[in-house]
Amino acid sequence: MSDEELAKDLGLVSAMTIGIGTMIGAGIFVLPGVAANAAGPIVVVSFVVGGLIAMVNALSVSELGTAMPKAGGGYYYINKSLGPLFGSIAGMGDWMGLAFASAFYCIGFGQYLAVFVPLPEVAFLNPIQIGALIAGAIFVAVNYIGAKETGGVQTVIVFILLSILTVFAVAGFFAFDYATLVGSDGLAPFGTGAILPATALVFVSFLGYAKIATVAEELKNPGRNLPIAIIGSVGIVTVIYAILVSMMLGVVPWPDLSQDAPVAQAAQVAFPESIGPIGGVAAGAAAIMTVGALLATASSANASILASARINFAMGRDKIVTNWLNEIHPNYATPYRSILVTGGLIIVFIVFLGRDIEVLAKAASVLHLIVYALMNVGLIVFREADVPEYDPDFTVPLYPITPILGAVLSLGLVAFMDRIEIALSAGFVLVAVAWYFVYARGKTTQQGVLSDYIGNREEQLPDQVVNAADAVAPNGTEGPTIMVALANPRTESALITLAGALAKHEGGRVLATHIVTVPDQTALETAAADRGQIDATSESLLDAAKADAEAFDVPIETKTILSHRGIEEVFDAARTNDADTVVMGYGGTQFASGRAEGTLDELAHDLPCDFLVLDGQDLDLSDVLVPTAGGLSSDLSAEVAKALQETVDVAVDLLHVVDPGAEESGRTFLREWAAEHDLADAEIRIETGDIERTIERIGRDYSLVIVGATERGLLSRIVRGSLVFDVIETLDTPVLLTERPSSRSLRERLFGRE
Amino acid sequence: MNSSTNETTTDILAHVLLPVGNEDDALATATALEPYEPEQVTALHVVEKGEGVPDKTPVEQSEELAAESYAAVRTVFPDADDRTAYARDVVEAIFDAAEEVGASAIAYRSRGGGRLMQFLSGDLSLKLVTNAEVPVIALPQADSKE
Numbered sequence: 001m002s003d004e005e006l007a008k009d010l011g012l013v014s015a016m017t018i019g020i021g022t023m024i025g026a027g028i029f030v031l032p033g034v035a036a037n038a039a040g041p042i043v044v045v046s047f048v049v050g051g052l053i054a055m056v057n058a059l060s061v062s063e064l065g066t067a068m069p070k071a072g073g074g075y076y077y078i079n080k081s082l083g084p085l086f087g088s089i090a091g092m093g094d095w096m097g098l099a100f101a102s103a104f105y106c107i108g109f110g111q112y113l114a115v116f117v118p119l120p121e122v123a124f125l126n127p128i129q130i131g132a133l134i135a136g137a138i139f140v141a142v143n144y145i146g147a148k149e150t151g152g153v154q155t156v157i158v159f160i161l162l163s164i165l166t167v168f169a170v171a172g173f174f175a176f177d178y179a180t181l182v183g184s185d186g187l188a189p190f191g192t193g194a195i196l197p198a199t200a201l202v203f204v205s206f207l208g209y210a211k212i213a214t215v216a217e218e219l220k221n222p223g224r225n226l227p228i229a230i231i232g233s234v235g236i237v238t239v240i241y242a243i244l245v246s247m248m249l250g251v252v253p254w255p256d257l258s259q260d261a262p263v264a265q266a267a268q269v270a271f272p273e274s275i276g277p278i279g280g281v282a283a284g285a286a287a288i289m290t291v292g293a294l295l296a297t298a299s300s301a302n303a304s305i306l307a308s309a310r311i312n313f314a315m316g317r318d319k320i321v322t323n324w325l326n327e328i329h330p331n332y333a334t335p336y337r338s339i340l341v342t343g344g345l346i347i348v349f350i351v352f353l354g355r356d357i358e359v360l361a362k363a364a365s366v367l368h369l370i371v372y373a374l375m376n377v378g379l380i381v382f383r384e385a386d387v388p389e390y391d392p393d394f395t396v397p398l399y400p401i402t403p404i405l406g407a408v409l410s411l412g413l414v415a416f417m418d419r420i421e422i423a424l425s426a427g428f429v430l431v432a433v434a435w436y437f438v439y440a441r442g443k444t445t446q447q448g449v450l451s452d453y454i455g456n457r458e459e460q461l462p463d464q465v466v467n468a469a470d471a472v473a474p475n476g477t478e479g480p481t482i483m484v485a486l487a488n489p490r491t492e493s494a495l496i497t498l499a500g501a502l503a504k505h506e507g508g509r510v511l512a513t514h515i516v517t518v519p520d521q522t523a524l525e526t527a528a529a530d531r532g533q534i535d536a537t538s539e540s541l542l543d544a545a546k547a548d549a550e551a552f553d554v555p556i557e558t559k560t561i562l563s564h565r566g567i568e569e570v571f572d573a574a575r576t577n578d579a580d581t582v583v584m585g586y587g588g589t590q591f592a593s594g595r596a597e598g599t600l601d602e603l604a605h606d607l608p609c610d611f612l613v614l615d616g617q618d619l620d621l622s623d624v625l626v627p628t629a630g631g632l633s634s635d636l637s638a639e640v641a642k643a644l645q646e647t648v649d650v651a652v653d654l655l656h657v658v659d660p661g662a663e664e665s666g667r668t669f670l671r672e673w674a675a676e677h678d679l680a681d682a683e684i685r686i687e688t689g690d691i692e693r694t695i696e697r698i699g700r701d702y703s704l705v706i707v708g709a710t711e712r713g714l715l716s717r718i719v720r721g722s723l724v725f726d727v728i729e730t731l732d733t734p735v736l737l738t739e740r741p742s743s744r745s746l747r748e749r750l751f752g753r754e
Numbered sequence: 755m756n757s758s759t760n761e762t763t764t765d766i767l768a769h770v771l772l773p774v775g776n777e778d779d780a781l782a783t784a785t786a787l788e789p790y791e792p793e794q795v796t797a798l799h800v801v802e803k804g805e806g807v808p809d810k811t812p813v814e815q816s817e818e819l820a821a822e823s824y825a826a827v828r829t830v831f832p833d834a835d836d837r838t839a840y841a842r843d844v845v846e847a848i849f850d851a852a853e854e855v856g857a858s859a860i861a862y863r864s865r866g867g868g869r870l871m872q873f874l875s876g877d878l879s880l881k882l883v884t885n886a887e888v889p890v891i892a893l894p895q896a897d898s899k900e
């Protein structure tokens with residue numbers, strides 16, 4: 001079995017219980033009283049309508065979930081399809097929606113706890129809020145420590161709940177009285193217009209199914225199990241809600257149904273006072289229902305806190321939030337910061353909004369509905385943009401009707417919410433947008449499928465669309481990443497100057513890495529023990545780098561890498577950090593230290609990006625010489641020269657060495673070359689004779705000579721010491737050797753001028 | 755090889771299985787083991803699984819943690835192998851891994867924590883030393899940063 005398969009341990013039943021367990025807590029145990037009071041017996045229809053809206057969205061979630069079984073759920077799909085602006089909104093919406101929902105579940109827990117235990121009133125907090133705060137604190141603590149739920153506890157809880165509810169339903173069936181259901185004012189005492197506002201209220205009872213998608217990466221056979229679990233759990237709870245709520249209303253007249261603990265009250269009435277000799281049956285049943293309610297609300301809250309950590313993780317992965325939030329606790333191996341922050345929000349919501357359970361329920365629903373609407377739009381974008389990676393195992397029926405219907409129904413339901421919840425949610429959306437522009441835009445590297453789609457059709461689409469897309473595009477990737485491999489404080493300034501000039505010219509960023517090589521033979525013992533010293537050295541080196549980069553006003557990030565592998569680590573770091581250019585010192589050849597030549601050879605033959613290797617310590621840039629005979633690497637030389645010309649105002653001279661008699665054709669070639677590379681204003685020099693000697697002779701008068709590697713793998717050979725590059729060795733002037741990987745184009749390799 | 759005392763018996767340091775939790779823990783554990791010059795080291799990270807319930811930490815994040823831990827171990831033992839196990843029962847997973855890689859011993863550093871915390875997180879030290887089929891080396895706490 002592969003690792004990936006080992007990590008998948010949730011079967012269909014587990015997945016289903018996550019969905020049902022999260023949903024059932026709210027719908028049955030908390031809301032029927034409040035909702036019935038607002039709509040009358042017709043509230044049963046409200047639950048069914050809620051179930052239908054959830055089902056349409058469940059189909060879309062299933063398609064997206066099977067296409068991308070990744071931690072994060074809705075946020076992830078939206079970020080991928082609509083880009084990070086909407087990703088930020090979705091992430092914030094999902095996260096806050098879960099925090100509101102958790103606060104709501106905690107209040108529900110508090111309501112039933114207050115039935116059991118007398119709770120005090122403290123300051124402006126009523127007993128229910130106190131109960132909710134206790135519950136919230138416990139759930140957060142459990143998730144913080146990661147105390148293990150014994151395997152399958154969730155499953156057991158859900159089965160206990162379902163059995164309790166079945167017994168309840170049977171008892172209720174016998175106690176059911178249609179006259180009680182209808183009451184004195186008929187089925188719709190407030191008219192049918194009350195149906196949808198009540199749906200808006202009870203929709204929170206359907207929020208659990210999407211949580212299955214947030215743990216999709218842990219599902220066995222997600223292609224099959226995910227849709228069955230999501231669609232199945234929505235179907236099952238809708239039926240349960242319809243039956244149980246009708247039954248409760250047929251037992252207790254709707255105006256009398258308890259607003260706090262409806263199930264306990266209905267059980268008290270539904271069960272006979274005594275069965276044969278056994279007395280107190282009704283009270284016992286009510287007590288069991290109360291326990292059931294506590295279990296149900298607890299498992300809902302727990303699952304929501306857990307899911308919110310998943311969303312934070314996914315957002316951190318895309319750099320929409322700082323990864324600080326996702327730090328894992330050293331002892332408990334839990335994402336404790338994320339859990340604490342979510343916990344803090346839950347407590348704030350309980351304290352300030354906990355008196356009105358409707359606000360919590362609806363705010364959770366509005367935020368989730370916004371996310372669902374975006375998700376449906378995202379699905380359409382994936383389908384229309386025809387992304388090859390998008391290959392769902394499950395596809396929604398009746399495309400595009402289903403996702404359009406899902407988006408319309410979701411937003412439509414929002415319209416039936418009250419002003420306060422809409423305002424709260426709008427506030428969070430605005431915060432998310434502000435957050436994106438202030439923080440995330442400069443960090444994230446994710447472009448959505450949508451912006452690619454627009455970008456690729458710039459000509460066909462109206463200008464406004466293209467401009468709008470550009471205006472919100474992330475600028476984390478707008479420019480290239482220039483990675484500097486620092487090892488020596490003496491070359492730091494020169495390397496950063498080059499990198500800074502390049503980054504500024506191309507609107508990129510600098511990533512300064514200090515690769516601390518720990519030689520195999522000597523420093524094993526001291527490597528880790530000297531960590532403190534290494535850190536100090538690194539810090540001063542990287543601080544100097546920061547200061548130098550600031551002179552160019554380019555963003556700089558720094559990193560210390562402790563490694564045994566020297567130059568290989570440079571290649572690795574370039575790959576993992578998606579560097580576009582690596583700047584390193586010629587002294588970096590000391591990295592090689594004779595190890596693993598075979599691998600190194602392979603590595604250097606397959607450069608991950610452009611490489612610039614500087615020989616020289618002090619750069620006093622006034623004029624640069626670029627000898628060229630064409631070719632890929634001298635394209636790179638030209639780019640560097642152009643960058644230096646624009647940013648530090650150096651004079652650029654181009655040199656082409658030809659055989660005697662070919663001066664004129666050489667001059668034509670160089671002129672064309674200069675024009676092609678945007679260096680038409682550079683001085684052109686044509687010389688005859690031996691190339692290396694000429695460079696040596698002329699180079700002396702310049703402050704820097706930029707030489708393109710004339711053959712592939714040159715760098716590798718220099719690094720391994722198998723080639724002495726005369727120009728570098730003999731010239732006192734600093735030399736910058738450039739090599740551009742040619743592997744990306746076979747044609748260039750075959751026909752390029754070498 | 756560190757076998758001057760008894761040439762005939764199996765060398766306890768022939769192949770040490772090194773369970774590590776995170777980057778700092780891995781570095782401290784490896785550094786603590788380093789003076790004893792084990793011949794071969796396999797770093798092990800156990801990703802705690804819910805087996806039926808969602809995990810407390812996203813799997814992808816746990817795997818990142820594992821990779822960082824292995825890298826930390828390699829700063830001390832460059833040739834160390836690594837192995838990732840997925841299980842609800844961490845200690846059982848350590849034993850299984852020890853058997854699968856043919857480890858001569860399991861070396862670990864207690865992560866400390868009070869009685870309550872050890873109880874809640876299921877005192878691994880106790881289970882490790884009582885049920886093991888190979889020798890278990892408890893490494894000294896010296897100069898760790900905890």
